[in-house]
Amino acid sequence: MITLCYAKGTAALAPHILLEDAGADYTARLVDFGAAEQQSADYLAINPKGRVPALITAEGTLTETPAILAYIAQIFPDANLAPGNRFSFAQAQAFNIYLAATVHVNHAHKQRGSRWTDDTDAQATLRDKVTANMTDCARIIEHHYLKGPWVMGPTYSMCDAYLFVITRWMKGDGVNLDDFPAISRHFSAMQERASVRKVMSMHM
Numbered sequence: 050m051i052t053l054c055y056a057k058g059t060a061a062l063a064p065h066i067l068l069e070d071a072g073a074d075y076t077a078r079l080v081d082f083g084a085a086e087q088q089s090a091d092y093l094a095i096n097p098k099g100r101v102p103a104l105i106t107a108e109g110t111l112t113e114t115p116a117i118l119a120y121i122a123q124i125f126p127d128a129n130l131a132p133g134n135r136f137s138f139a140q141a142q143a144f145n146i147y148l149a150a151t152v153h154v155n156h157a158h159k160q161r162g163s164r165w166t167d168d169t170d171a172q173a174t175l176r177d178k179v180t181a182n183m184t185d186c187a188r189i190i191e192h193h194y195l196k197g198p199w200v201m202g203p204t205y206s207m208c209d210a211y212l213f214v215i216t217r218w219m220k221g222d223g224v225n226l227d228d229f230p231a232i233s234r235h236f237s238a239m240q241e242r243a244s245v246r247k248v249m250s251m252h253m
């Protein structure tokens with residue numbers, strides 16, 4: 050049995066969607082950020098970094114969203130959630146790692162500036178740059194990565210669940226999605242998927 054540790058609206062929404070896409074038998078365990086449960090001894094024993102997602106599997110526990118997405122795709126090969134061709138798989142990984150290492154980090158400057166500085170004025174300065182940085186990322190995704198209609202082209206993949214999460218964040222971060230028609234179309238298409246409809250109520 051697989052257990053996904055998640056908090057509402059976080060990066061964990063991506064593997065949550067993908068587990069549904071795969072038709073997986075899994076349990077979703079809510080980590081209550083409101084009660085700082087991510088810093089509890091019980092949760093730190095699962096993920097010493099105090100972050101979600103974490104995926105508890107029979108083989109061990111995995112953290113880091115791109116690794117979790119690729120693992121889910123690999124244990125459910127029939128669901129065809131990652132490209133089979135090795136170069137295309139590497140491209141899908143490149144996209145997911147861009148989201149994790151660059152876009153997610155830019156987004157975190159809005160509410161988690163204290164990770165980088167204790168100076169509250171400096172934290173406000175970091176916050177001020179979030180819309181511009183996230184808009185730059187949207188431009189890269191729109192013009193460089195998103196092949197359409199799905200990230201990797203005609204076939205839905207693990208990248209799409211992750212982009213859906215990031216697009217939700219972009220909206221909240223002040224990115225004007227009207228400037229990004231391909232991302233907007235992708236967001237609408239994601240909202241029609243059964244997997245997204247099923248898990249969204251757990252993330253509101």
Ligand SMILES: N[C@@H](CCC(=O)N[C@@H](CS)C(=O)NCC(=O)O)C(=O)O
Binds near residue numbers: 060061112114149161
């Ligand atoms: N690099 C990690 C980042 C995970 C991460 O930062 N998750 C956030 C939620 S989106 C979190 O758990 N934050 C809790 C905290 O900062 O206390 C990944 O891609 O999975």
